Amino acid sequence: MFNIDQRSSTPIYQQLVQEIKEAILRGALQPGDKLPSVRDLASRLTINPNTIQKSYQELERQKVIETLRGKGTFVCLDYQAREDKEKMRELKENLRKTLVEAHYLGLDQERIVKLVRQLMQELGIGEGLE
């Protein structure tokens, strides 16, 4: 279901957050869809339930999913992008690092922009918020 690399240096819970967000972006998970339960997903991925819960908590904090006690966890119906200066600062910082890396790999301006466009298409990032 989700692609998790146990040996990766990036925390498992962060990988899962990323996987779920991407699944929503490409439409594999639709608004209103029910996510697997914490225990179910944990046993399927052979990961501790606490780790799954941490991912779900993070996604809920970001208003991407919502949980109904006793019923389950669902993809939010109306994701509203909010202005978040702190997140925006982090984004720029991150993009900065990535661009420096790209340059040291020998990519010039146009090849970088081309790569960005290609990845956005793969992810399903369109003109607006669809």
Added chain:
Amino acid sequence: MFNIDQRSSTPIYQQLVQEIKEAILRGALQPGDKLPSVRDLASRLTINPNTIQKSYQELERQKVIETLRGKGTFVCLDYQAREDKEKMRELKENLRKTLVEAHYLGLDQERIVKLVRQLMQELGIGEGLE
């Protein structure tokens, strides 16, 4: 000299690697320039010398700087971008994450490209390898 945030969650040695690479990009450090000695920089930044050394080792591994035993550490004269499939894979993965974040912050395709172009200009990434 270099902007290090002791309280940041990203490791100090990685911050320093990033700072030095950016300094080279914008020309503050020129090819052939001598970098501060491990001990000197450590005392100026109030950081342990071992941490500085770790940064220098990483940069040397990436062929960005080179060290001459007993003489000092210098910015490489001829940085040759080499094909590195593993690095390229990491770069794409990283860019992917960043783009997903950008989308969830409400940025559409054009605003993302615009931001990328702006940051590249700030960093001094031009058409080719200058």
Added chain:
DNA sequence: ACATGTGTACTAGTTGATATAGTACACTGC
């Protein structure tokens, strides 16, 4: 009422990366 499945909360312990502290050695240039 009961059993089951759900999210939630808590404690405890392990592991690995990070950073510090201290010491020692080898090379260069004066």
Added chain:
DNA sequence: GCAGTGTACTATATCAACTAGTACACATGT
């Protein structure tokens, strides 16, 4: 020789991430 340089090593402390185990609250179906 001496000062400045990079390098190497051990030991220690700290913190985040992860695992393990347990317990509780709520919703649903029987």
